[in-house]
Amino acid sequence: MPRHSPERTKAFHAHKFQQSLVDVSSSDIEARDIQEKDLETDHLEWLLGPDQNSPRSVGISPAYSQKGGLRVLACALDIRVLVIKFHNSEAYGDGDVNGSGTRPRNTKRRKMLEEKMLCHPLITLYAFDLAQLALSLRLHTHLRLTEAIDIQSALRIPDRSIVDSVTVVVGDSIPVFSDNVHNTFENMLYKSNKDIELSGLVQRAWLCGWIGQYDFEGVKDLFYKSPKVDTTKFSEDVSFSLLDWIHVLQRCSIRNWTFYRRWHMIC
Secondary structure (H helix, E strand, C coil): CCCCCHHHHHCCEEEEECCCCECCCCCCEEEEEEEHHHCCHHHHHHHHCCCCCCCEEEEEEEEECCCCCEEEEEEEECCEEEEEECCCCCCCCCCCCCCCCCCCCCHHHHHHHHHHHHCCCCEEEEECCHHHHHHHHHHHHCCCCCCEEEHHHHCCCCCCCHHHHHHHHHCCCCCECHHHHHHHHHCCECCCCCHHHHHHHHHHHHHHHHHHHCCCCCHHHHHHHCCCECHHHCCCCCCCCHHHHHHHHHHCCCCCHHHHHHHHHHC
16 A cells, blocks of 8 residues: 555554553553554554564454444554444445445455554564454454464463463562552443543553563463464455364353353344
């Protein structure tokens, strides 16, 4: 995709946040929120850096609408977080304006997002509750991902507790602010791009990316050996077959079929 003028490329709102999830000293998290229709290569280069040949660990975290649709995706590398807000009704100029409501929107930018990050062979994605996120990406935005790791599954957390997952990663070396972690992941709804509303989303993505880069007593090895979710193996049709669901659920170590029934009804 060609570059645009600085005025066109900017098209984002900048924010700064302090993380309050683990007791580590860190610089402010620099976040930028942008509408999907304004997303350009420069925005992804700001997040990922210029070295396209270097392996990177990117944390991703979603926020949903009241009806359960995927509204926002936050992507984090180091102390940078890019918040991408998806358009959920009208097609853009490079979309299929004559298609039905189930056809992909804004296909050029979504293809760029896949190529530059979500399906990049040297980028490993880290997320909590990855099954829900991966299926929402595919159903709601027609976006695919590869090399994606479900953190709870990789760490073999029986009850999939996020607080326990963070504790396993850091051991006794770093205090975990358990209440803050619980509260931050309790509310996954997107309301607005005000700082007070974005703070939880940004911190969730930051934590996923931080965990992906943290190496304590063999944690990296657990992630390396963990099965990866790859939704490029799904059919091109937006609907999922039972085998598609099984692929994701098995790789995320989810055996509770209530999850399947609930999301099948919503989506």
